[in-house]
Structures are given as structure tokens and as C-alpha cells.
Amino acid sequence: MSKEANVLFDAPGPRAQARNRVLTVVSAIAVLGVVAALIWRLADKGQFEGELWSPFIEWQVWDNLILPGLWNTLRAAALASVLALLFGAVFGLARLSDHWWIRIPAGAVVEFFRAIPLLILIFLAFFLPNKISPVIAESPFGQFQRLSVEYFFSIFGVEINAGTITVPAFAAVVFGLVMYNGSVLAEVVRAGVLSVPKGQAEAAYSIGLRKNGVMRLVLLPQAVTAMMPAIVSQLVVLLKDTALGFIIAYAELLQAGFKQIPPNYHNNLIQAGLVVAVIYIAINMALSRLATLLERRSRRSRKSAATTMGTGTGAPPAPGMAATSSATGASA
Amino acid sequence: MSQLSELFDFGPFFDNFDLILEGFWATVRLSAASAVLSLVIGTVLVSFRVSPVPVLRAVGAAYVNVLRNTPLTLVLLMCALGLNDTLALKFSDDPGTTYYWWAVTGLSAYTGAFVCEALRSGINTVPLGQAEAARSIGLTFFQSLRMIILPQAFRAVIAPLGSILIAMIKNTTVAAAASYAETATVMKDLLDLPTFNSGAIPLFIGVAIGFMLLTLPTGFFFGWLAKRMAVAR
Numbered sequence: 001m002s003k004e005a006n007v008l009f010d011a012p013g014p015r016a017q018a019r020n021r022v023l024t025v026v027s028a029i030a031v032l033g034v035v036a037a038l039i040w041r042l043a044d045k046g047q048f049e050g051e052l053w054s055p056f057i058e059w060q061v062w063d064n065l066i067l068p069g070l071w072n073t074l075r076a077a078a079l080a081s082v083l084a085l086l087f088g089a090v091f092g093l094a095r096l097s098d099h100w101w102i103r104i105p106a107g108a109v110v111e112f113f114r115a116i117p118l119l120i121l122i123f124l125a126f127f128l129p130n131k132i133s134p135v136i137a138e139s140p141f142g143q144f145q146r147l148s149v150e151y152f153f154s155i156f157g158v159e160i161n162a163g164t165i166t167v168p169a170f171a172a173v174v175f176g177l178v179m180y181n182g183s184v185l186a187e188v189v190r191a192g193v194l195s196v197p198k199g200q201a202e203a204a205y206s207i208g209l210r211k212n213g214v215m216r217l218v219l220l221p222q223a224v225t226a227m228m229p230a231i232v233s234q235l236v237v238l239l240k241d242t243a244l245g246f247i248i249a250y251a252e253l254l255q256a257g258f259k260q261i262p263p264n265y266h267n268n269l270i271q272a273g274l275v276v277a278v279i280y281i282a283i284n285m286a287l288s289r290l291a292t293l294l295e296r297r298s299r300r301s302r303k304s305a306a307t308t309m310g311t312g313t314g315a316p317p318a319p320g321m322a323a324t325s326s327a328t329g330a331s332a
Numbered sequence: 333m334s335q336l337s338e339l340f341d342f343g344p345f346f347d348n349f350d351l352i353l354e355g356f357w358a359t360v361r362l363s364a365a366s367a368v369l370s371l372v373i374g375t376v377l378v379s380f381r382v383s384p385v386p387v388l389r390a391v392g393a394a395y396v397n398v399l400r401n402t403p404l405t406l407v408l409l410m411c412a413l414g415l416n417d418t419l420a421l422k423f424s425d426d427p428g429t430t431y432y433w434w435a436v437t438g439l440s441a442y443t444g445a446f447v448c449e450a451l452r453s454g455i456n457t458v459p460l461g462q463a464e465a466a467r468s469i470g471l472t473f474f475q476s477l478r479m480i481i482l483p484q485a486f487r488a489v490i491a492p493l494g495s496i497l498i499a500m501i502k503n504t505t506v507a508a509a510a511s512y513a514e515t516a517t518v519m520k521d522l523l524d525l526p527t528f529n530s531g532a533i534p535l536f537i538g539v540a541i542g543f544m545l546l547t548l549p550t551g552f553f554f555g556w557l558a559k560r561m562a563v564a565r
Contacts, residue, residue, distance in 0.1 A: 007455060007463045007481060009384050009473070016384070023385045031391055045419050115544045117502035119516050124536055127523040131532035132339055139336045236401075243403030247509050247516075254406055270414045277402050277410075284401035 042270070052268035055261060056275050069256025070279065076170060076252065077239045080177035084238065085231070087178055088185025093215070095190050106186075113183040119244055122176035126248050129158070129165040137163025169250035173242060181238045188234065192227035193219050225298040232291035236284050243280075253279060344531030345538055348522060352535075355518030356542050362435055362504045362514060363546070367497060369440035374447025381452055392448070399445040404438075404506050411438035412510035427511075435504075435512040443500045450496060454489035455481065487561040494554025498547045515539060 012020060042048060055061045094106035113121070136145050142163065149160040156171040196219050204218040243254045257276035262269045345352075380392035399407065411434040415421045423433040458481055466476035505516035519539055522528050528535075 006382075007458050007460055008382055008477070010463075010467055012384060020384050023383075024387050027385055027387045027391075031387060041419055041421070047418070111548075112540075112544075115547045116540050117505040117516070117543060119505040119508065120519070120536075120539055120543065123516070123519060123523070127520075128532050128536060131523065131529055135336065135338055135530065141336070240401070240403040243405040244506065246405050246409075247506075247520075254403065254409075258406070258409060267418070269418050270410070273406060273410045273414050277398075277406055280403055280406065281398060281401040285397065288401070 047270055049266075051266055052271050055265040055268065056271065061261065061265075065256045065260050066253070066275075066279075069251060069253040069260075072170070072245075072250065072256075073239070073242050073252040073254075076173050076177070076242045076245065076250070077235075080174045080181065080238055080242075081235050083174070083178040084182040084185055087182030088189050091182065091186035092189025092193070095186065096193060098211070110183045110186045113179045114187070116180075118176050118180045118241055119247065121179050122172050122244060122248060125175035126167055126169065126172035129167050133160070133165040134163050169245060169248050172248060173245040173250050173252075176244070177238055177241060181234055181241075184234055184237075185231065188227055188230045189223070192223035192230075195226055196222045228298055229291045229295040232287060232294060236287045236291070239287065240280065240284060338530045339533050341530045342534045344528055345534035348528075348531075351518055351522070352515070352538060352542075355513070355515040358512070358514040359501075359504050360546070362432070362439065362507060362512065363501045365436045366439040366443060366500060366504070369436060370443035370447050370496075370500065373440055373444030374451055377444060377448035378451040378455070381448060382455060396445045396448055399442055400449075402442075404442050404503055405509050407442050408435060408438040408506055408510035411435070411441075412512075431511045435507040435510055438510065439500065439503060439507065443496060443503070446496050446499075447493065450489050450492040451485070453492070454485040457488040458484045484563050487558075487563050490554060490561055491558035494551065494558065497554070498550050501546050501550065502543065515542065 009016075091106050091110050094102050095110065097103045097106070133145060136142060145165075146160055146163075149158055149165060153171075156174070157168040158171055159166045159168075193215075200218055200222065201214055204214040209217065242252055245252045246254045246259070249255065254276055257279075258269070258272050261272045265272075377392050377395060380388040381396070383389060412431055416430055416434050423430045462480055462484065463476060466480040471479065504514055507514055508516040508520065519535060522535060523532065
């Protein structure tokens with residue numbers, strides 16, 4: 001970047017090169033200064049004591065706490081991903097329906113769940129059934145409630161005891177993740193289908209395909225290729241958001257690593273936080289790398305100038321900020 | 333059926349209305365401060381990431397990769413428990429004030445990474461020919477930045493910045509984990525009361541409407557602004 005012209009900087013001449021070298025040295029010193037200050041502060045508070053770090057080289061700690069936590073994180077993320085993709089496909093296509101009585105309710109559901117914070121949705125699933133089920137149990141719907149829990153919701157671990165429903169933290173986290181990320185994915189699907197050039201649908205209709213065939217055989221296969229990077233970045237968001245289970249005491253990676261370890265090992269909060277962060281960053285960067293690979297592949301396999309899901313040039317759709325990908329998708 | 337109407341009794345909700353409003357006020361205060369600070373952090377970061385100095389570029393890229401791939405819950409917990417409590421880096425001796433500023437810092441540090449990426453892709457939407465034309469008519473670096481590049485880049489990032497702002501407003505609820513009392517904390521405290529049984533549905537409706545009042549107009553405003561300011565190319 002530094003050797004050639006770009007939008008901001010012309011190719012540097014001898015004076016600019018000299019100036020850049022000075023800036024490099026100055027900024028390197030400044031960065032080292034900040035790092036040194038941080039290390040000094042950590043050492044001052046005795047954060048480099050061996051006993052604070054040693055738990056993380058004991059197999060027992062990994063076996064009993066971190067790995068089960070990681071397993072719970074991945075389990076919740078996997079189930080929520082599958083259900084959210086399903087939710088997104090159904091509602092995204094429903095929003096494209098020709099019938100207003102399908103399109104408008106689907107749009108309302110998607111917009112509602114996108115406007116509410118994920119944590120509030122998790123609270124909704126975790127606290128609400130427990131609070132309202134005793135009242136419903138007394139009403140004519142009591143029998144229906146009991147049967148629906150026993151025959152359907154029990155597969156998610158929901159229990160009913162003398163009319164009071166208890167939702168396990170796992171189910172609450174999955175519910176929140178599915179509703180929120182499913183709504184965002186619905187927007188991704190809708191934008192993906194809309195990004196296929198109009199001529200494709202027109203050509204498909206003209207050779208006699210019906211609505212179903214046009215969508216299934218022509219639009220969706222092309223849309224899925226364009227949507228792939230956006231979908232994977234949304235799944236990174238989903239994986240990160242499982243950490244919200246911490247707040248309702250779901251035993252995921254953050255809960256296991258940051259809540260369970262420190263009280264047992266000399267209150268090593270900073271060390272535990274760093275180890276957990278490294279695990280999250282490794283998983284997410286692997287997933288993001290996958291998104292980049294998929295994007296490159298889909299760009300190569302499409303001969304026509306396809307509109308990508310991102311803002312065009314520049315960075316791939318930012319994984320992380322959920323609404324970003326949907327908004328850039330909507331403008332596609 | 334008379335019992336079911338109990339579920340929609342808004343009495344308990346309005347009995348605690350002051351508390352809930354206080355929670356929303358805390359959410360708004362956190363959002364406003366974080367919006368400003370994250371814009372500042374994002375701008376500084378993007379100036380690092382596009383600078384001709386390799387060290388600064390590496391620092392910017394590392395920061396964005398770390399913060400973007402760490403769960404916000406962990407970022408805020410590290411701020412409140414790690415930096416504030418363990419390292420005793422306090423903004424003030426008053427716990428309310430110091431936890432508020434740590435929540436602002438954590439949320440802005442996290443959001444700043446996304447702001448940086450949005451701004452960077454905004455700069456990338458400006459065609460190289462624009463910069464070349466500016467240089468060829470003799471504009472200096474700052475003149476071309478001020479008159480040619482930034483006006484176009486800024487217009488392109490309005491919509492993404494709006495989405496980031498909305499996501500940030502929703503993310504303020506995560507500060508509940510980091511000892512800052514806002515809407516989600518108030519809600520959890522109310523739901524933990526054994527006496528607060530019949531008010532649960534109205535409470536959810538109220539909180540949902542509250543957040544929709546914050547996020548939906550923001551979305552409409554930025555959508556309108558982005559369309560109005562769009563660069564015709």
C-alpha cells in the first residue's frame with residue numbers, strides 16, 4: 001500500500017519516504033510505551049504470579065471446566081444455527097410472497113425481532129413461561145399447556161411441574177439466538193433473492209415455469225451463492241452471542257472460564273479472561289476465514305457481474321455487528 | 333377466562349413505571365456517550381489502518397480483529413471486573429460513576445472496531461480516478477481529503493453507521509453483566525421478585541416498545557439520510 005498510489009496517498013517520493021520512516025519509528029516507540037505501561041501495571045498488581053497462570057496448564061481444569069464450557073457453546077451455536085437458517089429461509093421467502101396476508105405478517109415478525117435486543121429475547125424465554133404458566137394452568141388452557149410441554153417442548157428440556165413451567169438456560173439461549181439471528185438471516189435471504197437480475201426470473205417464467213419452479217430452480221441457487229459470505233458472518237455473530245448465556249447462568253465457555261475458574265484459583269480474572277478470549281478469537285477467525293474463502297470461490301464461479309452482498313468494494317461484510325450485514329444486504 | 337385477563341394486568345407495570353423509566357434513561361445515557369466515543373475511536377483507528385506507516389496499520393488491524401471476534405459480554409466483563417476491580421484502574425471512587433464509564437469505554441472500544449471497518453469501506457468506495465483528478469489539478473493532500481475524498485466517503489457510510497448505531501443501542505443491554513444498571517438489569521430485578529407474577533407480559537410489552545421507540549426511528553432517520561445524501565455515480 002505504501003509503495004503505490006491509492007485514494008488517500010500518492011506514491012511517496014523521497015521526502016515522503018523519509019517522513020514515513022520517521023513516523024514508523026515514532027509510532028513503534030509509542031506502541032511499545034503503551035504495552036510497557038500495561039505490563040508495568042500488571043506486574044505492579046502481581047498479575048504475573050505463576051499460581052495465577054498455572055491452572056491453564058493443568059489438564060484437570062481443561063477437562064472439567066473449559067472443554068465442557070466450549071462444548072456447551074458449540075452445542076447451542078450449532079442447534080441455533082440450524083434453526084435460525086430454517087427460520088430465515090421461511091420468513092425471508094414469506095416476505096417475498098405475492099400474497100399480502102403472508103408478506104405483511106412475516107415482515108412484522110422479522111422487524112419486531114430485529115428491533116429487540118437479544119438479551120431481552122433470552123429473558124423472555126427464560127422468565128416468562130415460569131411466571132405465567134401457573135395462571136394458565138388454572139384456566140381452560142391448562143390441559144393444552146401441559147400436553148404441549150409434555151409432547152413438544154420437552155424435546156428442548158422444558159419441564160412442567162404442578163402447572164409451573166421451567167425453561168432450561170440452554171433452551172432460552174437457543175430461542176433468543178434463533179429468533180434474532182433468524183430475522184437477520186431472513187433479510188439476508190430476501191436481499192439475496194432480490195439481487196438476482198430480473199431477467200433471470202422473466203426468462204424462467206417465459207419458458208413456462210411456475211412460481212415454485214422459478215424460485216426453487218432459478219432464483220434460489222443463484223441467491224445462495226451470493227448470500228454465502230453474509231450467512232457465515234451472521235453465524236460468527238451467533239457464536240459470539242452465545243456468550244450472553246453468561247447472564248442467565250448457562251454453563252457455556254464464558255461462564256465456565258470466567259465465572260467458575262477465578263474463585264477457585266486465586267481470583268485470576270484477567271488471566272481467565274485472556275484465555276477465554278483467545279479461544280473465542282481463534283474459533284471466530286477460522287469461521288471468518290471460511291467466509292472469505294467462500295466469497296472468493298463464489299466470485300470466481302460466477303461469470304456474470306454479480307452484485308455481491310457487501311457494499312461493493314472494500315471490506316467483506318463486517319461479521320459481528322448483526323444489523324450491518326442486513327442493512328448492506330437490503331441495499332443490494 | 334377471568335383469570336387469563338390477570339396476565340394482561342398493567343397495574344404492576346405502572347406501579348414500577350418510575351423504575352423502568354430510570355432504566356431506559358440509563359440506556360439512553362450509555363448509548364449517547366458510547367455513540368460519540370465509538371465514532372472517535374473508529375475515526376482514529378481508520379486513520380491508523382489507511383496510514384502509510386506499517387506499524388500503525390498493523391496496530392489497527394490487530395485491534396479490529398481482536399475486538400470484533402471477542403464477545404461483547406467478555407469485553408465488558410474484562411472492563412468492569414478485570415481493569416476496574418483487579419487492576420484498580422478507576423475513573424472515580426464512586427462505584428456508579430466508574431462502572432458507567434467502564435461500560436461506555438468497553439462498548440465504545442467494541443463498537444469502534446465496527447465503525448472503523450465501515451469508514452474504511454467508505455473510503456474504498458471512492459474511485460481512484462477522483463483522487464488522481466484532484467492531484468492532477470494541484471490540490472494538496474489535505475485539500476483533496478477535505479474537498480474530494482471525505483465528502484464522498486462520508487455519504488457512503490451513512491447507512492452502515494446507522495446500522496452500527498442501532499446494533500449498539502441494542503448492545504447496551506449487555507452492560508447488565510458489567511455491573512451497570514440499565515433496562516435489562518431493571519427487568520431482571522423485577523422478574524426475580526416472587527411477587528411480580530402477573531406483570532410479566534406487560535413488562536415485556538413495555539420494554540419491547542421502549543426499545544422499538546429507540547431503534548426504529550433511528551433506522552428510519554438513517555435510511556432517509558442515506559437516500560438523500562447518496563452519491564450519484
